[in-house]
Amino acid sequence: MVQVDRCTGKRAKAEKRRTWGIGLESVPVAASIMIVEDEPAVAHGVQVVLEREGYGVSVIPTGEEAVTRFHEVAPDLVLLDVRLPGIDGFEVCRQLRRQTRVPILFLTARTDEVDKVVGLEIGADDYLVKPFSLRELTSRVKALLRRAYGELADVQATDTLRRGDLVIDLERRRVTRDGERIGLTTTEFDLLRHLAARPGRVFTRSQLLELVRDYDAAVDQDERTINVHISHIRDKIEADPDRPRYIRTVRGVGYAFAED
Numbered sequence: 001m002v003q004v005d006r007c008t009g010k011r012a013k014a015e016k017r018r019t020w021g022i023g024l025e026s027v028p029v030a031a032s033i034m035i036v037e038d039e040p041a042v043a044h045g046v047q048v049v050l051e052r053e054g055y056g057v058s059v060i061p062t063g064e065e066a067v068t069r070f071h072e073v074a075p076d077l078v079l080l081d082v083r084l085p086g087i088d089g090f091e092v093c094r095q096l097r098r099q100t101r102v103p104i105l106f107l108t109a110r111t112d113e114v115d116k117v118v119g120l121e122i123g124a125d126d127y128l129v130k131p132f133s134l135r136e137l138t139s140r141v142k143a144l145l146r147r148a149y150g151e152l153a154d155v156q157a158t159d160t161l162r163r164g165d166l167v168i169d170l171e172r173r174r175v176t177r178d179g180e181r182i183g184l185t186t187t188e189f190d191l192l193r194h195l196a197a198r199p200g201r202v203f204t205r206s207q208l209l210e211l212v213r214d215y216d217a218a219v220d221q222d223e224r225t226i227n228v229h230i231s232h233i234r235d236k237i238e239a240d241p242d243r244p245r246y247i248r249t250v251r252g253v254g255y256a257f258a259e260d
């Protein structure tokens with residue numbers, strides 16, 4: 001069973017490794033990670049660090065959602081907190097194991113939870129005890145991904161995404177088009193990076209809203225907020241914002257970065 005999943009994982013990764021446009025360097029797409037954690041501060045800290053490593057990250061606040069949205073989120077790895085409102089991490093793990101073999105890394109708060117993770121044989125791959133260092137977390141994540149998907153998991157952050165004449169410098173958080181600097185807000189940059197890192201993948205407005213929610217927490221917002229952000233990004237990066245070349249609208253669903 002593990003073997004089958006490994007094969008699937010590898011195939012999926014290989015397909016993602018495509019070159020965008022002609023004569024441009026290939027940018028491998030990093031693995032995606034689902035964090036199941038109800039404490040926003042912990043989730044956010046982990047998310048920031050993993051995104052800096054180049055991973056795609058989704059934060060899910062409840063166990064129920066983790067189970068019901070697993071296929072929609074389609075993560076390559078799950079970070080699973082033990083103590084969650086509603087069904088706890090142990091039960092989430094059991095339920096996820098009925099549908100997937102993706103690596104599951106438990107985040108535990110106490111040693112008796114560790115005993116349970118290890119003793120119950122519920123299918124966890126590894127665990128970390130809170131408080132853990134973010135460096136330790138990153139190295140565990142890398143190790144698990146490598147174990148599950150082999151060398152194709154070695155997709156650490158590329159410093160730069162190149163899409164057509166658009167260059168997204170992830171480290172300096174700068175975007176240029178045709179060598180000309182484009183000023184983006186923090187939210188706009190994060191949205192653009194998120195979309196551009198996975199050409200062709202469709203993101204719903206609620207997924208994108210989840211991504212930017214932390215920055216705009218004080219603002220009363222709904223999914224239309226995303227339309228506004230996307231419109232601003234298009235005004236800045238597109239030669240003709242009315243006929244966008246980079247960010248496509250997927251009617252009734254959300255947005256996707258153009259594949260070619």
Ligand code: CA
Nearest residue numbers: 038081083084
């Ligand atoms: Ca918790």
